Amino acid sequence: MPSSHQHAAMNSTVAGDPHIAFSGVRMGFGDREVFRSLSCRFPREKVSVILGGSGSGKSTILRLIGGLVRPQAGSIHVAGEDITRLSERQMYRVRAKLGMMFQGGALLDSLTVFDNLAFPLREHSSLDEAAIVTEVHARLDAVGLTDVDQLLPGQLSGGMMKRVALARAIMMKPVILLCDEPFSGLDPISTKRIEALLVGINRQLGMTILLVSHDIGSTMRMADWVLLLLPDGAVEGSPAELQQSRDPRVAAFLREDVEDTDFSVEVPPLPAQVLSAAGPRGVS
């Protein structure tokens, strides 16, 4: 559904020093408009979470920041630089400041875990092999993985894949870390582990973290700043501000996901045509 994404920011001081800023960004794919005029900002050295329903454009924001897709109008500033009109080659300079953890990992499936992690170092540094081994093992230790060096991505579980992807994303010590759905498909224990890792990276390395999530619970635990994409606009602020918001759209979204403790399921009546088909097919 087309959305105007009127900018509605809370009176917070958290985003006083934006590391990433969108201004009047319009974006669409074919006939489908994702944003009509999105303006938002993400504070430096904080954890920001983008919330919103399916198809609201959460992942598109990360891809716009990385320059993987280009906006149809408006401007995007990353670390003080307007990336809107940079060429692909000029974007390499900006991407050197970015690390991205893709939803599916995006690990090179022909390389082992070790080679996947060593890849950016081999491409962009002059480290010798011994130093590369040390760096790779330090990252694997940081994400709590051992003895996976020689495994191929296809041999990893979902949680391990996410952690390897996170280790690769922080391999070049980026100043901004983008995470696309880091908790999707994970059990609660793995979710908590990744959550702790991301917060640890933010607190200890001072990395600006921007993540896309459906998980309101983890968002409220981790986030310093939240951008909520709604069908008819976008709202941003600190988690506390959003929870106290009197905006009915915000309250409705958060109530649906957080405060809904009624686990009963209301079963709608089935159409008569369905009910008249007696028994499973093939059973007389």
Added chain:
Amino acid sequence: MTTFVHDLGWGAMRFIDELGKLAIFSARILRALITPPIRVRLFVDELFKLGVLSLVIICVCGLAVGMVLGLQGYNTLARFGATESLGAVVGLSLVRELGPVLTALLATGRAGSATTAEIGTMVATEQLDGLRMMSVDPVHLVVTPKALAMIAVMPILSALFIVFGLFGGYLVGVQLMGVDPGSYVSSLESAVEFTDDVLGSLLKALVFGVLVGLIATYRGYTSAPTSAGVSAATTSTVVVASVSVLISDYFFTALWGV
């Protein structure tokens, strides 16, 4: 009628648009060729995947085609009492036409489709976007070694196809039908010119390698990021590359007589 004209115009515009994109893609490959680092290891890996793994199918098909040519050629030449020219018939057919063309079609089916599927899968699983986010050009790392390897292996595979075809013709003509071995070899030697026929054949195979390599990598690189998209791109590679090879073969023969 209006709809037909509209569809025709739209189809023509899409065709020209695709040609333009393919030209830009080719330019990116050319630029990657001269941009360091030179990825020798990846190129050698691709030579193995596209060349060595295609050896069996190329040799078996070459042998089979040569045997059929030997048999058909013998039966036709026997009507005119000219069976001693069997070597020339088999040799010229293989060297000038069947060798490069059938090799290109076989390579399209085996290696070209595999190349498209591999790159397309990397698109669908965001591996190429992952490379871009690591400031690595996917055209430089993934596409160029594959396209270059396809260009390099095509003349070699074509030469192998021809050699096995000549051997197949010899087996049937000499061993089975009783043609004099000296006649087979001498007619072959006298009919096939090195410069006009052999070098022309290798050049033709090289051009087919460029076509198949470009089409296979381009289709994979631009495939929709879904399993259906990868499947459609793979099918498209086989169809478009095969048709391109056959059409360009006609123009090659008509314009340069190769």
